[in-house]
Amino acid sequence: MFGQPIIMRSWKTYSLLLIGLVLAVGLGLTLLGLALRNFLIEFWWFESLGYAFYFWQRLLYRYLVFAGGVGLFFALFFANFWIGSKYLGAPRPSETASEANRNHPSPRLYRRFQTRSLVFYLPLTLTLAVIVALPLFFYWEEALLFLLAPEAGIQDPVFGHDIRFYLFSLPFFRLLYTEVMLALGVVLLGLGLLYGLEHRVMPRARGGWRRGARLHLSLILLLLILMGSVYFLGDAYMLLYTDAxxxxxxxxxxxxxxxxxxxxxxxxxxxxxxxxxxxxxxxxxxxxxxxxxxxxxxxxxxxxxxxxxxxxxxxxxxxxxxxxxxxxxxxxxxxxxxxxAYGLQAVETRTYPIHEEGWEKITPEISLSLRNIPIWDDDKLLPVYRELQEIQPYYAFDRVSVGRYEVEETYRQVFLAARHIDLEKLGEARQTWVNLWLRYTHGYGVVMTPAAQPADEPIEWLIQGIPPESVAGLSVDQPAIYYGPTDLHPVMAPNATHELDYAASGETKLADYAGSGGVPVSSLFRRLVFSLYFGERNILYTTQMTDASRLLFRRDIRERIKTLTPDLMLGPEPYLALANGRLYWIQDAMTASKWYPYAKAYDGDVQHFERPFNYIRNSIKVVVDAYNGSVDYYLADPSDPIAAAQARLYPGLFKPLDAMPPALKQHLRYPKSLFDVQMDLYTRYHQTDPETFYNQEDAWERPPDQWREDLERMRSHYLTLNLIDPDRFEYSLFAPMTPLGQPNMRALAVAGNDGESYGRIIVYRFPKGALVYGPEQVNAFIKQDPEISQELSLWSEKGLHVMHGRLIVVPVEGVVTYIQGIFLRTASASPLPQLAQIIVSQGPLVVMASSLEEGFRALHKLIKETREQEPVQKVPPRDEPPEVTQAPQGAAAS
Known part of the structure; x- marks a missing residue:
């Protein structure tokens, strides 16, 4: 009877203690998660990608550089202020201790200040050091690159420094100069106040400042004077960047x-x-x-x-x-x-022999050249992919990539696009937490079409449908797309709910993620941290987690790359590649600087670039697995000093390009954005003779694009031709050039993409005296052709919207041919573009047909008829400057 209340009280006590302990642990974990959530999330995310060591490198490097700066300025401040405080009230050399006490108004106060000066000066100097050194916390990487950057092997022509000095040392010195000047100014001001206060409150028989005080202040002033001379040195270096x-x-x-x-x-x-x-x-x-x-x-x-x-x-x-x-x-x-600075010193120049009479017949070589002409372009093809291949309302195509593949033992240029998940298309009622986080987790499959398509036949599909159906050699073994170049919602996979893999033909197939992407969330603490990080309590409360569940976030591949390597400048958009049955995203990453001496800053179309520059290289290729989200960096240009310095700073971050799988390496391409920048500069800077450059006798320009509203000048385009090596067809970039202020074509720039030709730039000049019509003239011929104009007018009268495709320059066998697709679009709710006709033009001779083969047959017939009749009146070429003698480079194309 007496023991039962005691036992009950004990159980109550233990229960309260247990509840209190649980609450305390929960509260402690919550506070810990709140305090460390950002740090933990970052570390777990880097660790999941295999970059844990790199994460600690970036973190420790930042604080080491900052600590070094704080230590340097702390030593400067503390040494000077401590010496100044110790000197306060010290007797003159001619004074005895008794005389000093008589001259000192309050010797006890000064002795107390001297003995306890550390209490005041230690926190003061530490605070000042932190404030002055703060820029190093944000620009720590510049400091380390300054220490580790290799020589570039090129000297500037004025001061004789290696280019390394300008890319790394000069920017860092400018930052450091500002900090040192600020620190010395604070020291001089502080010492002046100290010694001035002492001089004012301590009467002196001689009335002058102490000799030690004058020497101390003079030393600091001398340092400031020397720093002033350093300013003039920096001013001299900045002359190399004048635009006067x-x-x-x-x-x-x-x-x-x-x-x-x-x-x-x-x-x-x-x-x-x-x-x-x-x-x-x-x-x-x-x-x-x-x-x-x-x-x-x-x-x-x-x-x-x-x-x-x-x-x-x-x-x-x-x-x-x-x-x-x-x-x-x-x-x-x-x-x-x-x-x-723009990688143009090794450009080859060749003369392109013009066959003015045109082709006698279509040879097998010519036929092979025409097989890969991209009649469609990405703007016209994207609506077609969306209309015909999205299949389910929650799928979407965001962009179209161009590439080349071996299709049934034939080298073919193709267009392809990934089918990603678009949760906004689910509708508000279906955008539940389960659907967003657990169910609709990934896109599915890819579509691919040949670049060349006839107008009189249905679109040829190399890969299509759900699940993907493909021709031989293009199988897609892993069609699920968890990562892409779009803003994708975070998901938890696998999970007990199971994920929707695809739904097609009345079949709904579920799946469980089996990749290595994402961060494991098996523990309660991790779920708590993620819940706090995303502000989603259901991450903590849900019962659909399994031991294998992982949280996949930062699924936008550009965000992933920028989070890992924020200093790399990314190209406008990544492109899709199918290799060994898997889907990959390839992103071109640029190293750039605005500090290359004497090089002109790029002032062209800068909307696709993150910052101004006058030096640029495509040194890094970044590959992201569309299923696993793995990010691999490959060093494509080891000669680039910026990339080499970063490779030294982060050993193992960049892999050699030879380490890239061969099946993936064959899909690398020279970036259009870089090539367009290079050609914008090359239109003037191909004139290497100073007198020619001064007079702009042979200046070029990019011809205007007559059919596109968003571009003022024609951009480069990919073609598969045998122009670099006559013995093989290669995937290449092409950019036409016209003389400044003249419409006829003067040159054609080509950049290689395949094998050893990658990055090789060749500029074909057309012979003086040979008239090669430019895009602007060909556009005029097309508009002036009565048959074509009549046909286009009839379509417009029927309520059809006529769209002109990209005007493609195709140089084959000495003949420059222009090809353009004509597309029709209705005014209905689903305006699907349709390839209606193909225009083929050789100068003023223009035909329109339903296929390239038919077009060339009609063109040859027209050429034959004009030879039998009076020659077609050609637009005479305008007066051109004499040919500029160039250093011999390369061999003439045959």
């Missing part, structure tokens, strides 16, 4: 090298002299007039440097009368630097 001579050339010219640079040197010398005289005046009181005169002379020199008067007079009376002679070496510096 644009649009003629970029970089310093005669005035800068003969007027501005000597003025900068004179200002640096006068600054040192004026500083020395200032120290003499402050310590001895002598030399005031000399100091004043030197200071006035320094101000005059600085004024001449920063005012245009002297430069303009030199330009007017010295440069303008003989501008070509004066500016020749500087123009040459700009040309060579720009070609090197």
């Amino acid at each position: 001579h644009l649009p003629l050339f970029y970089g310093p010219g005669y005035e800068e090298m003969t007027v501005t640079l000597p003025l900068i040197g004179g200002a640096a010398l006068l600054g040192l002299i004026a500083g020395a005289l200032l120290l003499m005046v402050l310590n001895t009181g002598k030399g005031k007039r000399l100091f004043a005169g030197t200071s006035l002379l320094l101000l005059a020199v600085i004024g001449l440097r920063h005012t245009p008067y002297l430069k303009e007079r030199v330009g007017e009376f010295v440069v303008e009368p003989a501008e070509m002679t004066r500016e020749t070496p500087f123009i040459e510096h700009n040309i060579q630097a720009t070609l090197a």
Whole structure:
């Protein structure tokens, strides 16, 4: 009877203790998760990708650099302030201790301040050091690249430094200079206040500042004077980035090298002299007039440097009368630097022999060349893919990639696109937590069509449908797409609900994710952290988790790459590749800088680039597995100093390009964005002779695109031709060039993509005197053709919207042919573009047919008829400048 209440009280006590313990543990875990959620999520995510060591590298590097900066500035502040505090109240050399006590108003107060100065100066100097060193916390990588960057092997023509100095050292020195100047200024101000306060409160018989105080302040002032001379040195280096001579050339010219640079040197010398005289005046009181005169002379020199008067007079009376002679070496510096900065110094030039009479017949080589002409383009093909191949309402095609594949033992250029999941198409009622996080987790399959399509036949599909059906050799063994270039919702897979794999033909197939992507969420603590990170309590409460469940997030491949390597500049868009039955995304990553000396900054179409630059390389190829989400970096250009420096900083991050699987490597392509940048620069900088460059005698331009509203100039396009090597067909980039202000075509630039030809740029010049019609002229011929105009008008009258495809330049067997698709679109709710006709043109001879073969037969018939009649009146070529002699490069194409 007496024991039962005691037992009950014990159970109540234990229960309360147990509940309290559980609550305390839960509260502790919640607080820990809140405090460390971002750090833990980042670490788990990096670890899941195999980059745990790289994660710790980036974290420790940042804090090591910051700690080094804090330590440096802390030592500077503490040493000076501690010495200053110890010196306060110290007796003069001529004073005895009793005299010092009599002169000191409150010796106990000063002794107490001296003995306890650490209490005040230690936190003060540490705070100041943290504030001054803070930029190093954000620019830590620049500091380490400055230490690890290799030599580039190229010297600037003015100061003789290796390019490494400008890409890595100069930007870091500018940052460090600002911090050191700020630190020295704080030290001088602090010491001045200390010694000034002491001088004011302690009466002195002689009335002057202590000698030690004057020496201490003079030392800091001397350091500031020396840093001032360093400023002038940096000002001299910045001359290499002047744009004062644009649009003629970029970089310093005669005035800068003969007027501005000597003025900068004179200002640096006068600054040192004026500083020395200032120290003499402050310590001895002598030399005031000399100091004043030197200071006035320094101000005059600085004024001449920063005012245009002297430069303009030199330009007017010295440069303008003989501008070509004066500016020749500087123009040459700009040309060579720009070609090197944009990777154009190894461009080959060849002469393309024109067969003016046209083809006599379509040979097998010509037929093979025409097999891969991309009549469709991605803008026209994307609506077709969406209309015919999305199949289910929650699938979507976001973009169309272009590539090349061996199809039934034939090398063919193709278009392909991935079918990704689009949860917004589910409708609001179906966008439940289960559907978003557990059920609709991935896209499914890929579609592929040949680049060349006839207008009189249905579209040929190489891969289509759900599940994907393909021709031999193009099987898709893993069609599930969990990662892509779109904003994809985080998902948890596998799970007890099971995922929708695909639904087609009345069949719904479920699946369980078996890949290595995502972060494991098997423990309760991880689920708690993820719940706090995403603000989704159901992650913690759901009962659909399994021991194998993983949380897949950051599924946008560009976000994944930028999170891993934020300093790489990504190309406009990744492209899809099918290799060994698996789907991969390939992203071109650029290394870029705005610090290449004498190189012109790119000022063209910069909408696809993240920052300005005057140096760029496509040094890194990034491969992302569409199923696993793995991210692999491959070093494509080991000669790039920026990529080489990053490889030294992060050993193992970049794999050699030879380590890429061969089946995947064959799908690499030279990026259009980079090639367009290069060709925009090359239109002027192919003129390597300074006199020709000065007069712009052979300047080119990109021809206007007549059929597209969003582009002012024609962009490059991919073609599969045997133009680089006559013995084999290669996947290549093409860009036509016309003379500046003239419509006829002057040159055709080609960039290789296959094997050893990758990155090889060849510019075919057309012979002087041979008229090669440019895209603008061919567009005029097409519009003026009465039969074509009548046919297009009839379609328009029937309510059909006529769309012109990309105008493609096809040089084959000495004949330059233009090919363009004509597409029709109705005004219905589903405006599906349809290829109606194909235009084939050789100069003013234009035909329209339902297929390329029919078009060329009709064109040959027209050519034969015109030979029997009076020759077609051709537009005479405009006067052209004489041929510029180039260094012999490559062999002429046959």
